[in-house]
Amino acid sequence: MNEMTSTWLDFSQQQSFDALPATATAGASFVAPLTDLGLIAFSGEDAASFLHTQLTNDVQNLPAGQARLAGYCSPKGRLLATFLMWKSGDSILLQLPRSLQAAIQKRLQMFVMRAKAKPADVSDTQIILGLAGNAAGAALAPWFPALPAEPYAKLDNEHGTLIRVADADTGTGSVPRYQWITSPEHAIAAWPQLGKNLQPVAASAWRLGDILAGVPQITLPTQEQFVPQMINFEVIGGVNFKKGCYPGQEIVARSQYLGKLKRRAVLASVAATGIAAGTEVFSSADPDQPCGMIVNAEADSAGSSRCLLEIKLAALENGTVHLGSTAGPQLQFQALPYSIVDVTDAELSA
Incomplete structure (x- = not known):
């Protein structure tokens, strides 16, 4: 453990991060230490070209002022991880759950071969703060007088990276929601001031925001469960169908072109808490077999939970859908914040 890590851990203990509220007050703008996220930094002259052959999105043409979503698939086209990725100096950073970070880094390292690309775990030297709500921009002004204008835009200055x-x-x-990636020293200095204008909350409140944004995250229980389209990953910009090959690319492409997709991710609420990713859901019209699976779920301020779940679209048209079994609590479906539009060959060739 280096000195910077020790200093941030000491500060987090002093601030009682473990005791922060799990959800923000309804309507409140908030700041959360995203200690559940890890970061892999790929450096070397072949870093971009190597990752371009491994991930579902375009890495070689990633602009310095933009972040992108990307997936990492098994040879069968099933997602092993989902990332937020961006350039930082001469490195490319991949953000993913800490619970997956070590294994995914090791797997990627196996395929580097002769490429001049080296991964490093920088999770403890780059602190990630999540800020959300209409007051977040004003709270960030002392460090970032200008803000990224649209989702996945990125700014860098001496205070770190703002996405x-x-x-x-x-x-x-x-x-609006922002991630501020910065040094432990900057995070420690900024936290008290941020807390004056924003409600300090736990990372679970940030994950709830991801769900409400319709952005899925692969976790340990859902590894190798979904091709990207099953969780809308191509709809939200996580898949580039014009780039070259990557593990599972043929299956992902086949899923896109061969008929209308029969499974998708949807947003729902349910009167239950403590819902684990990977929990199956069942339709009253076909109670003997699961019709879908929880991708992500978090409690909301009303004492229920919001969920992103992958489901057979036919199950939305007949009967009711329940958590765990048909005897479980019923899910109430809600509109996603984006439209599901299946990409066609004509659109791809345009």
Whole structure:
């Protein structure tokens, strides 16, 4: 453990991060330490070209002022991880759950071969803060007088990197969300001031925002469960169908072109908490076999949970859908903040 890591851990203990509220007050703007996220930094002259052959999105043409979503698939086209990725100096950073970071880094390292590309775990030297709500921009002004103008735009300065991610639909309108990636020293200095203008909350409140934005994240229980389209990953910009090959690319492409997709991710609420990713859901019209699976779920401020779940589209048209079994609580479906549009060959060739 280096000195910077120790200093941030000491600060987090002093600030009682473990005791932060799991959800923000309804309508409140908030700041959360995203300690559940890890970062892999790929450096070397072949870093971009190597990752371009491994991930579902375009890495070679990633602009310095933009972040992108990307997936990492098995040879069968099933997602092993989903990332937020961006350039930082001469490196490319991949953000993913810490619970997956070590294994995914090791797997990618196996395929580097002769490429001049080297991965490093920088999770403890780059602190990630999540800021959400209409007051977030003003709270960031001392460090970032200008803000990224649209989702997945990115700014860099001496205070670190600021990425605007997908807005969250709170039910009363969309609110902006930002990730500030910075040094432990900057994070420690900024936290008290941020806390004066924003409600400090736990990372679970940020994950709830991801769900409300319709942005899925692969976790340990859902590895190798979904091709990207099953969780809308191509709809939100996580798949580039014009780039070259990557593991599972043929299956991902086949899923795109051979008929209408029969499974998708949808947004729902349910009167239950403590819902684990990977929990199966069942339709009253066909109670003997699961019709879908929870991708991500988090409690909301009303004492229920919001979920992203992958489901057979036919199950939405007949009967009711329940958590765990048909005897479980019923899911109430809600509109996603984006439209599901199947990409056609004509659109891809345009």
